[in-house]
Amino acid sequence: MASLWVILTIALPWLGGLVVWLLGEGRSKVQHFMAVGFSVASAVAGLMLLTVITDEVIVSIPMGTLFGEFTFIPDMLGVFLAIVATAIGSLAVIFSVDYMRGEAGLGRYYSLVLLFIGAMVGLVLSGSLLALFLFWEITAFCSYVLISFHNDDEKAVRGGIKALVITQLGGIGLLVGALAIESQIGTYQISDFLSRFQELPQNVLIFIAFTFLAAAVAKSAQVPLQTWLPDAMEAPTPVSALIHAATMVNAGVYLLVRFYPAFEGVQGWKSAVLVVGLLSALIGGLQACFASDLKRALAYSTVSQLGFMVFAIGLGAVFASQFHLLNHSIFKALLFLCAGSIIHALGTRDMRAMGGLRTRMPFTFLTFLIGALALAGIPIANGFFSKELILEHAFHNGPAWAYLGILLATGMTALYVVRMLRLVFFGQPGAYSIHVDSQRAMKVSLSVLAFGALTSWLLAGQFSSSLLASLPYQTWVDLSTVEMLSELIAAPGTWITLIVIAASAGVWLFWKTRDREGQRIQPVSDFILAGLGFEHLNHAIVRGVRALSNAATLTQTGQLQWNLVGLIAALFLALSMAVWSMT
Amino acid sequence: MIAPAFIWMIVIPLLGAPLVYLVGHSGRRFWGDRVSRYAALLVFGATWVAFVRAAQAASMEPTADFTWGGMSLALDGISLLLAFVALLLGTFVASFSGEYITGEAGQEKFYAMLVAIVGVMIGLGCATDLFNIWIWFEAMAVTSYLLVAYYHTRALSLEAGFKYLMQSAAGSVLVLFAIGIVLSQTGTLTLAEIRSQFTAGAPMLLAGVLFLVGYGVKSALVPLHTWLPDAHSQAPSGISAMLSGVVIEAGLVALLRSIAPIAAQMTFWGPLLITCGLLNMIGGNLMAYAQTQVKRMLAYSSITHVGYMLVGLGVTFLLRESSGAQGGLFHLLNHGLMKGLAFLAAGALLYTLHSASGDHKPLMIADLAGGARRYPLAALCLSLALLSLAGLPPFAGFMSKWLIFKAGFASGDPLLWIVVALVALNSVFSLAYYAPVVNLLYRRKPSKVVLEGRPLPWSMVTPLVILSLAIIALGIWPDMIGWMTHSAGEALVAGFHF
């Protein structure tokens, strides 16, 4: 029975993808229906996984001697992420019914989204490193194709390729690390590695720990490889919500958590993770304060929030990090879908052209507000609790600079959330015309997510104990919801944080920037929006490679005799090497 | 004496080639040009029967040999693998080329040569004698000259053919010198005997270097690769698929067979092959990145892929165990399928967009814009081939690259780890020129060329679909072909004799 649910959760979306693709263009009604049906079915199958949680191998597919076995283990960590992927996936698909209505290439769109959902589930459930890498790459591939879904748009194509190349660069880290593990312990099974990692030589373990960190940094858009995520916002908005906010970008965090028991003791690894997380939280937050594009602002905020999670792992607060991951997935998906709704209605993504939407799109405003409260960390919404847990850990266990830094990042979060609300929903209406608020299918998704954003923190205790029960190698303190609440209320850090949040929210509320923002700080904001120079670095690398490749083509002179010189020169080189090897 | 089954794999195409020519030449009057294609397909069909029987025999007894006069031909894993790729691509190319070269003169020569080159490559894989390898190799070269310059009235294809010939001939003379040195040192040309007579020393090292440079011309090692982009881009697309998918690999096999017995006691060859592999990858990638013509880009990417194979094989030469060779030879097979598919798909588009309306322009990358709207299947197949070449799962290219990486890591040597990381980096870099093509294909707004294109005949699409399915199947379940790559890897290691 257990294996059935595992297989169904992966196979249903893939089957659905195939069916939707085979239906072909021109049958959009059936395609919408099929896509929703299959994604909801997979979400149900994903929820059923909760009944079979175990740390044993449930499904095992032999791939031949050279490739080991592909195993699947539905432990709580995996199942929880699988549920996030399938549930938010199905909500994004439902949202797409309205969002993508009338778009061309619907079959391609849905089949890739469904392929992605299946791959993401596979990624988090797989117990074999090779399978993990395989699914890891499939998610990157889906992300690339979906970012550049509008192939006619040059920006979308560039964004897609950039995302692909950067995440693949990170993928090299995972590949190299996985192969190093395999070469040392002779198997691809993650559980074998976690139980036997002490056998590895210390330097190899350090190597693996840092290559995995590199993979996580690229996938989760952390500094210094964060530049692809804002550019990925050219994707259709449900895709941004699903892949670039709620699921795929979490894969890096997942990787760190999954291997945390092995790397915990590695010298310098935790502080490296801490620094990466903190820097990402700060830089992402700073950029979000200046972005004028709604989706990009949300993307910067995603970088920042993922930074919080990575930061928490660096502190050793694994549960806090996973709890924040859960909450972030919900409220960020909600925010993105709201943004999608707005963009769909207005036809622009520029926040400066919006304004006054509070009255025009009341439903969207309400849901966006819930998401925004969660993001800013206002009590009652889920974001508050997980963020507070992280801050508490930083307050008690972390160095002072880390606490101050993360506090600053929290303040910045409140700052850009208020700015966003203000620009989009308050103030003078821009020059737009709206016919409707969110459409029906959109409303379904938004209300489910808004409900989740308000209530998911109630699950904290349950979540913590089941995580603890099914992960044999992880160690942390079990925490019930009531304990969490009372602890948070009593803690001094919470009040400091709330004051910071309130203060920074206040700053923007009373700062009438709408008109001034444009001129006075243009150079500063340009610099910040260009990723504090990281963007320039990217461009320089691309330009350098381009120049190198143009130089390389000069060697193809088209003259036979230069070709023959190549032959003689090769002979000369090989002979020199041979002689050198003899002496 | 009863000839073993594999001999028929060589004999049937070699005897079939003149028959195809004769039938095509004399039957043209009655049945038109297509008769030679059907004759060729018939010969390939008969060869497949022989192949299946040989493979069955090989599953019982991994090696078989056939001695005639003083010489013998032997079937082992590598020959079987090469035969499989050659035969597979040969069949697909024959069925693909029907429409492609319609209206060209001398089709019977084309098909006769196609049949002959397949037979010759199977023979090359089976040769067990240093000089015999050379002569099969030379037969392959001579056969491919005409195929490259099939459009013998176009200046560009003549240019490509002549350059190809001169470089190839200059390389093969170097091989002769190497054979001379080996002969003078060991007094024999049979691979097995060379292995037992072998004494390490400067002359043998020199012979090895000459083999490397000589056969390296055909297998496109980097400073020797310059003929390849010209020949591959000017040949008819079916032949480009053939050249890129098997001919350069056959050169690689000739190189391996020749070097293996003399590399036994030297630590020099592993690092050298890996260095060559890295050079190939970097050079091929850099040049492919700057291309504007589809076929030229694919040609440069072949250079890169030879690099991957060389790294895998070099690891085997270094570590003396078969996993690297298994990866390299699996990649050889996959590259045959992927690159064959890519060239055939590009050829199909070239045909419908340009050749069918009578112009001889090359297919530019920009011409592909929006191709998916009019030619969904061809565009999908081309995209799959490109993504597989880039090593994205779940396609075949990923699995073989993974094996190569794995072999590199097995040693625990940090230097090899860096090599593997470089290989992976190159694999990512290659996305930078494959991915834009895929994006271009799926644009909504078609280019002018696509709008004016003609419909695509089914005889062209069918091979594409079959090859795409094969790539996906191998990517999902790579062990399907494991018996072949495994015995091929073992055969290479057995070639070292220790």
Place this chain on the structure above:
Amino acid sequence: MIISPLTISLLVVCGLTGLGFYGLLVTRNMIKLIMMLQIIVKAAVLGIVIAGQGNGQLNLSQNVAITIIVVDTIVAVVALAFAIQIRRQMGTLDIRELASLRG
């Protein structure tokens, strides 16, 4: 090094090969290029004969050498066909003009 017929012939092989490769690099006429290739091949044939003579495998080397002569004649013939056809199509035998394919 002992001066013997074989070593003298070996020097001839080296000299011819060097000369042939030098000629391949500096000659512009296509037909002459083919001749230069023939010179190298002749050196190779001589080399094979020397190798066989050197260790008493003359039979083997004779067979090999004859095959080489035949095969490389075929190659030369095909190359000449190319040269003739290029002359017909492009009006030149100058290898330098055959440089349309680059980059």
Place this chain on the structure above:
Amino acid sequence: MLEMLPFFLIAIIILYAAIRALRAEGLLMSALWLAAVSAAIATMIYMLSANQVAVIELSVGAGLVTILLIFAIGVAGDEPLSDTPVVPRVIAGFFVLACAAIISFAVRPFELIAVEGGISTHGSIFMQGRDIDLLVQVVVIFSGVLGLVGILAEARAPLDYPVAGEVAARRDQELLAMEQRSEHIPASPDSASKETLIPDSPAVDD
């Protein structure tokens, strides 16, 4: 040492003829010098007592190939080219000499068994034990003939390729420049280009 003398002589003849073949002005002269190289090599091979190879080399190398070359020169016509090579001579010379130097360095201990001329004369069985080679030779010949027929078949009218005009013009300019450099050879560019017109050749039908 005296018995070495014929070898020395032949060696010098071979190398001299090869240099003349490389440096000869006309293609025809080159072809003839090449025949001389071939004949001298055949002699040397004969002196190394490889009789069959000597015969084949003389008949095929010196005979057939020369005839083919002369035929090809007749069909294609000679073409005076300025003698500036594509690759600077210095580079060509450097690589060739460097390779030669490394090879000779590498094979210093390379000792051949010195043979007094005329041992092992039992090389009389044609293709003894190498039947497969012989068969593949047949394949090569088949492919070669088919290639020849294929490449030369059904040629269109000469000079219909647009490059041809361009090429002719550039060559004329070059010849003019050459002339100006050596003033005492009077020749008009017109006559030079007229010579290079391709003689009509019968198209080879397949």
